[in-house]
Each structure stands twice: as C-alpha cells, then as structure tokens.
Amino acid sequence: NPVFAEGFGLGREALPAEIAAWDLDVRPDGTGLPAGSGDVLTGEEVFADKCASCHGDFAEGVGNWPKLAGGWDTLADEDPLKTVGSYWPYLSTTWDYVNRSMPFGDAQSLEADEVYAIVAYILYSNDLVEDDFVLSEETFADFEMPNQDGFIVDDRIETEHAQWVGEPCMENCKEDVQVTMRAMVLDVTPEAETAAPEAEAAVAPAAAPA
Amino acid sequence: MTQKTSRRTFLKKGLAAGAAATVAGGARAATPDPLITDVQPWASGLGDGVDATPYGLPIEFEGDVIRRNVEWLTADTISSINFTPIHALDGTITPQGCAFERHHSGAIELSKQDYRLMINGLVDRPLIFSYADLERFPRENHVYFCECAANTGMEWAGAQLNGAQFTHGMIHNMEYTGVPLRTILAEAGLGAAGDLADKWVYVEGADASSNGRSIPMEKALDDVLVAFKANGEALRKEHGYPVRLVVPGWEGNMWVKWLRRVEVMDGPVESREETSKYTDTLEDGTSRKWTWAMDAKSVVTSPSPQAPITHGKGPLVITGLAWSGRGAITRVDVSKDGGKSWETARLAKPGEKMALTRFYLDTDWDGADMFLQSRAMDETGYVQPTKAQLRAVRGLNSIYHNNCIQTWWVRPSGEAENVEVS
Numbered sequence: 001n002p003v004f005a006e007g008f009g010l011g012r013e014a015l016p017a018e019i020a021a022w023d024l025d026v027r028p029d030g031t032g033l034p035a036g037s038g039d040v041l042t043g044e045e046v047f048a049d050k051c052a053s054c055h056g057d058f059a060e061g062v063g064n065w066p067k068l069a070g071g072w073d074t075l076a077d078e079d080p081l082k083t084v085g086s087y088w089p090y091l092s093t094t095w096d097y098v099n100r101s102m103p104f105g106d107a108q109s110l111e112a113d114e115v116y117a118i119v120a121y122i123l124y125s126n127d128l129v130e131d132d133f134v135l136s137e138e139t140f141a142d143f144e145m146p147n148q149d150g151f152i153v154d155d156r157i158e159t160e161h162a163q164w165v166g167e168p169c170m171e172n173c174k175e176d177v178q179v180t181m182r183a184m185v186l187d188v189t190p191e192a193e194t195a196a197p198e199a200e201a202a203v204a205p206a207a208a209p210a
Numbered sequence: 211m212t213q214k215t216s217r218r219t220f221l222k223k224g225l226a227a228g229a230a231a232t233v234a235g236g237a238r239a240a241t242p243d244p245l246i247t248d249v250q251p252w253a254s255g256l257g258d259g260v261d262a263t264p265y266g267l268p269i270e271f272e273g274d275v276i277r278r279n280v281e282w283l284t285a286d287t288i289s290s291i292n293f294t295p296i297h298a299l300d301g302t303i304t305p306q307g308c309a310f311e312r313h314h315s316g317a318i319e320l321s322k323q324d325y326r327l328m329i330n331g332l333v334d335r336p337l338i339f340s341y342a343d344l345e346r347f348p349r350e351n352h353v354y355f356c357e358c359a360a361n362t363g364m365e366w367a368g369a370q371l372n373g374a375q376f377t378h379g380m381i382h383n384m385e386y387t388g389v390p391l392r393t394i395l396a397e398a399g400l401g402a403a404g405d406l407a408d409k410w411v412y413v414e415g416a417d418a419s420s421n422g423r424s425i426p427m428e429k430a431l432d433d434v435l436v437a438f439k440a441n442g443e444a445l446r447k448e449h450g451y452p453v454r455l456v457v458p459g460w461e462g463n464m465w466v467k468w469l470r471r472v473e474v475m476d477g478p479v480e481s482r483e484e485t486s487k488y489t490d491t492l493e494d495g496t497s498r499k500w501t502w503a504m505d506a507k508s509v510v511t512s513p514s515p516q517a518p519i520t521h522g523k524g525p526l527v528i529t530g531l532a533w534s535g536r537g538a539i540t541r542v543d544v545s546k547d548g549g550k551s552w553e554t555a556r557l558a559k560p561g562e563k564m565a566l567t568r569f570y571l572d573t574d575w576d577g578a579d580m581f582l583q584s585r586a587m588d589e590t591g592y593v594q595p596t597k598a599q600l601r602a603v604r605g606l607n608s609i610y611h612n613n614c615i616q617t618w619w620v621r622p623s624g625e626a627e628n629v630e631v632s
Contacts, residue, residue: 007396007397007399008346008397010339010343010346010347010397011329011337011338011339011340011343011398012338013336013337013338014329014330014336014338018328018338019328019330019336022328022330022470022471023328023330023331023471023473025412025414025422025473025479025481027475027477027480028480063285064284064285065285066285075495075496075497076493076494078606080491080495080607082486082491084486087497088485088486089485090480090485092480093480093481093482093485093486096481096482097481100422101314101315101418101420101482104288104289104315104418105315105418107315107418108418150495150496150497151485151489151496151497151499152496152497152498153498154498154499154501154502154503155498156498156501156503159603160595160603161590161592164592164593164595164599165590165591165592165593166591166593168543168552168585168587168593169552170543170551171551171552172550172551173550173551174548174550174632175550177547177548177550177632178631178632179619179631180629180630180631180632181368181369181629181630182369182619182628182629183369183371183372183515183627184372184627184628186368186369186370188282188371189280189371189372189373189376190278190279190280190281
C-alpha cells in the first residue's frame, strides 16, 4: 500500500523540550536518571514532610496505606509482606515511580535531588544501606535489590496449559461434593449504600420503589 | 446484619413473585387480574415528551443495576476498584454507565482540545498528535473484554464475597472504534528501531499515576488499538476519555487510559505496575512477571447470590458469561451437582476472539439444592481449571489471574450462596 508506506502526513514533529518534559522513565540500568544526588538524612527530612503522613515515619505504612519497608524473607510465607526492600526487583522503579507519581495527590512536585534523597531513605528504612549513604546517578548502578532474581517470565503455557487441555470429564467425575467454604459465614459483602433497592434482581413491579 | 437484611428482602420479593405466580403459566386464575381488568393510568394518560430526556438513564426500577464499591478492599476510593453488575445484565455488551472502573489516581477530566499523544524513542520521527489528528487515520471496530488482572483475586483464599458482581465484576465488554497502534507507529517510522523482534513499547497515561506498562513489539504491531469510541459513543471520562489503549485478551491494567505517550524502546521499563504490582507470587516465594494474557474463564451470572430464583420449580434459565484472552470460546459446560456431571450449554452466538460470550442452559428445576458451576473451553483446547488445580500450581498468594471454576449453592428456597466445594 503506497499511501501507508509514505505515511499519512498526520501529526507534527515532537520538540526536544516536549520529549524531555514527558519522557521521564528510568530503566533498570539507570538509563533516564537525571543528574543529582541525595543522602539518607536529607531523605528522612523530606520523607517526614511529604510522605510519612501515609507511609509512616519509618516507611512502615499507616493504616491501609502501603508499607515501603519490612517483610524481608516473607515471600514464601502464608501472608507475605511485599515492600520495596522485600519484593521490588529494581531500584530504578522506585526512583521512577516516586518521581512521576508521588506524593499521592501532588505528583511531579519533587526536585530530582529530593527524589534521590527519598529513595536513599527508603533503602535505609529497609536496612539496605548505612545512614551516611548518598544516592546519585553514579552510585545508583552499584546497588542491587535483594529480590532482583525473584522473578520468572510467565510460564503458564508449560506449567498449566500443557496439563489442562483436552476433552474434560462429563459424567461420574467425582463421588462426593462437600461444602468446604461459605462466603455468608465470612459476611464481608457490602450492603446497598443508600435507600436504593438492593442489588438483587427485581422480580415484580411491586418490588420497585413507590 | 448482611444475612438478615438480605433474607428479609429476599422473602419480600419472594412473596411478590408468589402472587404473580398464581396468574402465570398453565395455572388457572381464581379471580381476574385488576392489572388487566382495570384501566391503568399508563393506558389512559400521557407519558413523557421527546424533549424530557436528551440523554437518558435507565428507568428507576432498574436502580439496583449499578456499579458497587467494596470499601475494605483498598485504602481509599481514588486508587481503587468498583464492580460491574454482571448478575443483572444479559447478552455481552456492557452498558458504559455501569461498566467497572479501576483508577490509580482518580478519573481525570481531559478535554479533546487539551489532549496530546506523543510517539518517541526509537522512531524515525518523534511525533505529537492532537485528538483531531487521530480521527483522520483509518479506523477499525472490534468487540473485546477488559478484565482486571485482580478479578476474582479476593477469592484465592476461599469463598469471600457473596455475588457474581463482586467475585467476577471487574470486567466489561465493549465495541471499540479506533486506530491500530501499528498505523500510528508506522507514521513515526520504525526504521530507526532496526530489528523489531527485541523491541518494546512503553505506554503511559496522562494521569498522575501514569500507569506505565511495557508491551512487546509483536503485540503492539498485532491487534493493539488506540481507541476513542466505545459502544458507539466517546469513551466515558472514567474509561479514559478521550483516548485509551485497547490490548485484546491481556490484563486490564495494560489498557492504559488517557493515553499520552508511546515510546519505542529496546527493552522493558520494569515499571511499578509490572514489578511491585501485576506480578504473581508463587508458593516458593518467586513471582511470575509479564503474565499478560487472561486465561479462559466463565461464571454463572443467574441464578447467583444477587439473582436468586424467585419463581419456584419448573423452567429455569441458567445463564452466564465465558471469555478467553487466548482466542474464542468454543464450549461451556454447566454442572448442577458441583462437578459430578456436566451438560454442554448453548452459546447465544459463536464465540469471538477475546470477547465475552453468553451461554444458556435451559433447564427444569425440581426445587432441590444445586451446586452450580460453569467450565469454559477455548479454541486452544484449554479447559477452565478448578481452584484446587490452580492452587496446586500457584499456591494462595498470586493475587492476580484467578480464573477458577465458581460454585453457587442454590438452596430449595431459591437463594444462592458463594461456596467452595470439595
């Protein structure tokens, strides 16, 4: 298709300043990191000011808000605690996500040096660095996260699909059926919030509001 | 309190249905029905004029067919989820107004005038498109399901939420109009990228969360759509107005809303949404990443806990939805005895690739307990597994991708409950 090959001539060239404003992503090897640095103690101050109201003074989390520290060696437990320290494979992700999307409700308000400092403090909160640690675009590459090798690429085709294909059982598939769990015993399903009818199928006009 | 209220409501509705039943079917009515013998106001007076409702909402009697929130699931309602009322819907197309939402920093308001889409990275010409530019590319129409990776996730550890809306309602199915991503990438030129086999695109939204995800180039050039219409009209604000990504068959998180940038890269970004989240922890503590496709799945939507049987014994329509991210649904089996025996249901229409498929089993209910299950098969030959089969491979902490067979215990009263069975 000659038209397609030549393109449609739609859009305009992106300017370098525009790309720089929006292309903020940081790769695991550090590509995309801006120049800058921050230390743990500065990070502690910034964190107390901008992060601790939700994430706690020690990044341990407040209420239901995410815990950023702790949970080491719990990934195989019944109730794993997944934090930056216990779970996240790459430091780049912490930098990238804090820089672009935090604080919640005031994203993209942090200077590069503040982000370096906050990330340094999160590492310190996870017992991964000493309190004199300075994170910069240079020291970044030296750091390896504890769970970096904890991930495998989706293997469902081999481990699951291979055994769950073919003609399934249609008759006499099992001898006995026993109820082992009941949602009504747990009783955590919300009721209707308002005076509106409950979310159950209306069965007759008489069931509708007057 | 839940049980008491539900039971009272159920009994009230059951009585109303019982009264109706005396004049229904093959039975003979004892007295004439005044709804027939008396002239009703709607048969005598006037209804609304055509100027009353420039854009309508459902009639008030359908006020229960709404999105629902489960407060305890998340820390706040901004980075949260709500649920499509699938128990009350039929067919396959989800009405946009009650189609589920999942935001990470709220549903933002972005006008077409303010909208910009950037293509950058390993392209010949980095480009900026306005919304109007996008409408000038050749368009395609496709129906696809969007299922949250976490749909049914609360059920990993047991039967928890009592209703198909809550257990399976992080899903919608719409007819999208948009431009293939490959067309837009071609406009920027992929010559600079060289061998495309090892290239990726990184896509992100205009909202504060950005929701950045990495997608391999093979998928980006295959069927990914840059969509601006759904079910015939503009996207709803909460679904990404004015432009979202449609990623057929793949987990809903990758369907980036308010799409603002596509970057061609020589590797994945490993962003927060593909490391901290949307990775699936196995029993030994290692985690799967890049679990993109949503496997074959189904659920009986009625009868179900929110849609009990209120008409007594006799003819009963058992119905539900089936879907697969790996192709078309070819068959759905339904069991009434907890999986001891199965009957093949009727598909309302032949299954379509990566789209919801409606199934029916028209049956005669004898009023006894039923343990209703449905089991989907897709064109790859894959058979929807039980929760026990999934747990045997993955353990209990995967959070995402729970496509297990669901069981509803239907009691002689017609009430139904979410249960697990042996």
